Amino acid sequence: GDYGYPRRTIFLVAFGAGQMNTPGNKQLLMSSSKQFWLVVTFFLFTTVSPLNAQAGFSRRIVSIVPAVTEMLFAIGASDQVVGVSSFAEYPNEVNSRPRVGALLDPNIERILSLRPDLVVMHESQTDAIGQMRRGGIEVFLYRHGSIANITDMLRQLGQRTGQTTKAMTVAKQIETTLQSIRTRVSNYRKPRVLLVLGREPNTIRNVYASGGIGFLNDMIIAAGGVNVFAHIQSEAVRPNAEGILAASPDVIIEIRAEGLVPDNRMTGDPSIWDTLPAIPAVQKDRVYFLAGSDLIVPGPRVAKATERFAKTLHPVAFKSR
Incomplete structure (x- = not known):
């Protein structure tokens, strides 16, 4: 018009x-x-x-x-x-x-x-x-x-x-x-990442994870990771336990906005994933919880949020030289 x-x-x-x-x-x-x-x-x-x-x-x-x-x-x-x-x-x-x-x-x-x-x-x-x-x-x-x-x-x-x-x-x-983040992590092996957006409290049910399109998938890639559900052309997927086991993530990252999950719950939550001990991320103690609206709001803080992902996936790449 x-x-x-x-x-x-x-x-x-x-x-x-x-x-x-x-x-x-x-x-x-x-x-x-x-x-x-x-x-x-x-x-x-x-x-x-x-x-x-x-x-x-x-x-x-x-x-x-x-x-x-x-x-x-x-x-x-x-x-x-x-x-x-x-x-x-x-x-x-x-x-x-x-x-x-x-x-x-x-x-x-x-x-x-x-x-x-x-x-x-x-x-x-x-x-x-x-x-x-x-x-x-x-x-x-x-x-x-x-x-x-x-x-x-x-x-x-x-x-x-x-x-x-x-x-x-x-x-x-x-x-x-x-681009600076991509360059910094480019020489490191890309871990398979399960990015969890939400699930039922205190259990691994009704899990929502990043699919293969959207800004969150882009952030995983830029941070030097491989989205385990990159092949699913959707912003979000809802895998069951069998689907998560089959995806075999090397790293699990759960993201939350501030205030939605109390600090004591955040620190205690990794044990919930122990119910799936065959997952490499659980075996290697690579289950992380990150909080902040910068992680879930696709705005001008997206680069800083991506750097947080990169530091979680490749901490060695960001150590002081």
Whole structure:
């Protein structure tokens, strides 16, 4: 359609586990606690259709996706952000912005009351999309992407917000850091990695792991590992115990956002994997738990998060020389 500036444009930014290609996923998500919902929802990333640079700079932006909120703050567009997701936590400045719901519960009235001129909506939000279109409001839809989409989006947001130079700098820094990591680990054997995104507490049931597409799979590769489920073309897979045994990972990494798993649970959890003693990762005591929203939010901290993976997989490569 016409993306001219006089028209009111709304971008409702969202990503989440509701789009995972896994059996029974919808039922699990709807019945899960907020903690588990956060673990699974933060890791999916989507990429927007190309923005029209002629549309003018956006001055009032509503971002329902924490990843995009981080991008906007990183490129110097924080003053242009007028509303954020209920789940946005980083940077700390987001706490001064109004909350407008999230993927499953966008508060349309609240969004409209903020008079935004930029929002991005996920294609799964059909009801909200309909409301916007019936009101004559344009909607840009997102689709799933990879690390390359993160830097592409940074550059696109820079154009849209008038922060082109800063956005290009941030994107280039990410790409440079990732290449440096790849080079640093290139001479080491690539371990087979099981990256666990979530599971039932205190048991190895309902395991969700990274599949062969998406930014998390890209991070494993850049960090010098081989995803044991790289052959499955999905952002997430739900293997049973037999599938995990057959995958035979050399390293198991479980990731969590801060606050979702208490510290005492994090330190005690490795013993749970002892129920699968035939796994090389268990035999070699290479089961790790990493916490931090940088690990699950596909935003400007992705290079630093990848370095955390690399230091876990190849600690020798990062020892002081």
